[in-house]
Amino acid sequence: MRSRPLKVALLGCGVVGSEVARIMTTHADDLAARIGAPVELAGVAVRRPDKVRGGVPAELITTDATALVKRGDIDVVVEVIGGIEPARSLITTAFEHGASVVSANKALLAQDGATLYAAADQHGQDLYYEAAVAGAIPLIRPLRESLAGDKINRVMGIVNGTTNFILDKMDTSGAGYSEALDEATALGYAEADPTADVEGFDAAAKAAILAGIAFHTRVRLDDVYREGMTEVTAADFASAKQMGCTIKLLAICERAADGGSVTARVHPAMIPLSHPLASVREAYNAVFVEAEAAGRLMFYGPGAGGSPTASAVLGDLVAVCRNRLNEATGPGESAYTRLPVSPMGEVVTRYHISLDVADKPGVLAQVATVFAEHGVSIDTVRQQGRQDGDGEASLVVVTHRAPDAALSGTVEALRKLDTVRGVASIMRVEGE
Template structure:
């Protein structure tokens, strides 16, 4: 083992950053043995230097993140600040100074990952980001390395723990969305401002990253269709149960049937209880991968939190440091396929539609006619009525999403349809 240490800059020292520093300190000997050289924490960039940070030498703490990122003696910079700026500028500065970068920044990668990859390649350094998707679950590296010789056709997953906790509570207790969100907030699963989670932005950023790696195509956040949880009701959860399903917020990335394009989307969906993802409870994450040769693979574990995310960061840090010692580089961006990303309207899926209708003869026939006019085939219909109120629950066969949406709009125009109570896609079959 060489004696000169590899120097690490830590950009950010919140929940994840402080855990990275702790593991570097408490497992220093093991990390050195695995890398082939000691790792030295050379600086820690923070916004509030007066805060006590247990186990971190105050002499290492600085508010000059830009200066730390630009230091020529830094071998690897670990960025755990998050957001777009100043993270983008700091990562670029580290590349230009000759440092490899390990980041957990899903938002930045989804928005500008291709530029970061190009800059890293230009300066002959690594960009690693296992922690950006599903925290401790090994997913990025298996997709871009272990399955590099295979053809991935579909990635289907639960990649946000907050939303899975909320839906799990709604399913288990019959609570409404608001009650379940309040519980998630009280337990620390949801942020004070939960928008990024419950509106699907977090999952959409992860879907963009996964689709790009899986299909060797540049996919940006804007390419990902997104729906959040706000419209999911206790009635939707109950209806799913009657169908032998549960509701999950899914990230779905797949090749189209002709293989000429890809799709990426995030939205709530009903999935059969027999599907592996249906049993994913609480704030856990799981991703289901389907490929030609390997078949079906499932990755499961804690998808958030300081320790799980730090675990993924440290794994990347070890890989980046090994490459520094050997003069090698890890796998960079693979976007050779350059497949177009199809709009949501071209996605072939199924719908579960709940209609409030007039309780009189002929209503079902009118509704069925609308479906037929839009070339959407009905799988099942459940009808119930009492005291002048009537409900129709229709589940369709697979059809283009645009045709299904047009069907719903036409149904709203029927005099006998008082309202479309809910619409949800059905996946995982």
Template sequence: MRTRPLKVALLGCGVVGSEVARIMTTTADDLAARIGAPVELAGIAVRRPGRPRPGAPEHLLTTDAEALVGRGDIDVVIEVVGGIEPSKSLILKAFEGGASVVSANKALLAKDGAELHAAAAAAGVDLYYEAAVAGAIPLLRPLRESLAGDKVNRVLGIVNGTTNFILDKMDSTGAGYSEALEEATALGYAEADPTADVEGFDAAAKAAILAGIAFHTKVTAADVYREGITEVTAADIASARQMGCVVKLLAICERAADGASVTARVHPAMIPLSHPLASVREAYNAVFVEAEAAGRLMFYGPGAGGAPTASAVLGDLVAVCRNKLNGATGPGDSVYAQLPAKAMDQVVTRYHVSLDVDDRAGVLAQVASVFAEHGVSIDTVRQQGRDGDAALVVVTHRATDAALSATVDKLRALDSVRDVASIMRVEGE
């Protein structure tokens, strides 16, 4: 075994970073045996050094991240700061100094992943980021390596634990969105500002990364259609239950049937209880992969949290350190396909449309004619009257998003339709 240690700089020491530091220091002998050389935590860059950080040696703390990265003797930089800057500049500086990088930064990778991969390749170093998607679940490496000889056609998953917890509580307890969010915040599943989670930004960044790897093409967060869960109501949850479904926030990445384009989208959807993703509860994540030769694969586990995410970071650390010792690099960015991202209005799926209408003769026929006019075929209709009004629930067959949007616009213009109360896609059938 090589005796000179590989030196590691850790950027960020919050929930994830402190767990990385703890595991590195308490399992140093095991890591050395697995890698083939000792690994030394050389410094930890933090913004506020006065905070308690269990597991992080105080003498290693510094507020000068740039100086730490630029020391010249750093072999690997672990970035768990998040955000675009200063993370991007620090990673590029690490590459310039010959250091490989392990990151958990999905927002940065979804925005500038191609640039970072190019910089890593030019410097002859690694960029690994298993922890950026689905926490502890081994997902990116199987997509990039285990399925490298296969053709992936679809990736469908629950990749945000906060929103899954909220929707699960709404389903299991009958709580409204606000009540479920309050519980998620109290239990630490939701941030003080939950916008990135509940509005789908976090899941959209992960969808971009998944689509890029699965389809060997450049996909950024800007290419991902995004809807959050803030408009999901207890009535939507109850209606899904009546259909034998459950509501989940899904990240869906698909290759077109003709292979000429891809789509990536994040939105709430109803899925049947028979689908494997329907049973994913609490803050867990799960991703369903459909490949031509391998068939259907499901990856399941904790998608966030300090220790689970640190597990993925340390797995990448072992891999890049082994590469360093062997004078090699791992798989880089594979974007040879360069498939265009198809617009959301061309996506085909089923829809659940809830309408508040006048409870009088002829309204159902009028509504049905609007669907037929735009080529949207109706699968089922449920109607419930109440004091001169009626709730009308229409579930369609598969149609384009553009056709459904045109249908809804026309419905809103009808005198007999008081409100289009809810529109939700139906997936997994």
């Protein structure tokens, strides 16, 4: 074993960073044995130096992150501060000064991963980011390495624990969205401002990263179609159950049937109870991968939290340190296919549409005519009169697969019918 330790700079010491520091300290001997050299925490950059951080020696704390990554004796920089800046500048500066980087920064990787890859390649350094997508679940490395010789056609998953917890509570307890969100907040699953989670921004960043790796092309956050889940209601779950389905917020990345383009999207969807993702409960994550040779694979586990995320960070740290000892680097960016990202309108999917309509003869025929005019085939129709005697009925239509643009056009035309009083809900149906 080499006696000179590999030096690690830690950027950020919050929930994840403090856990990384703790594990590096308490498992130092094990890490050294696995790597082949001791690993030393050489500095910790923070914004608030007065905050108590158990287990981190005070002499390692600094507020000058730039000076820390410029030291020249740092082997690996672990970045867990998040956001775009100063994280991007700090990472590129680390590369320039001879350090490899382990990051958990999904937003930055989704928005400007190409810049980071280019800087790492220019300076002969590693960029690892297992923790950026699914917490403790080994996912990035299997996609980049284990399945590197295969052709991946689809990646579909639950990649946000907060939203899965909320939807699971709505499904199992009959709670409304607000009630389930309050419970998630009380248990610490949801932030005080849950917008990034419930509006799908977090999942969209992860979808961009997954699509880029799976299809060997560049996919940015702006390429990902996104819908949040705040409009999902108890009535939607009741309707889903009648179809033998449940509702999940899904990140879906697909290669077109002709192989000429890819799509990436995040939105709520009904999926059959028989699908493996339907049984993912509480705040857990799961990703379903469909590959040409390997077939269908599922990755499941805790997708967030200090300890799970720190586990992924430490796994990357071990890999990067081993590479450094061997004077090698791991896989870099693979974007050779240069496939275009198709707009959401070209995605072929199914719709579940719930309409409030006038309770009188001829309504169903009018609705069916609108679907036919837009080239959308109807699979099933369910109509139920209301007991309140207000002259309205509920009409639920489930379509066959059709381009999303045709389905959206159908909905807009339905809104204009005099006999349609309102479109109660619109949801895609996946996983069949």
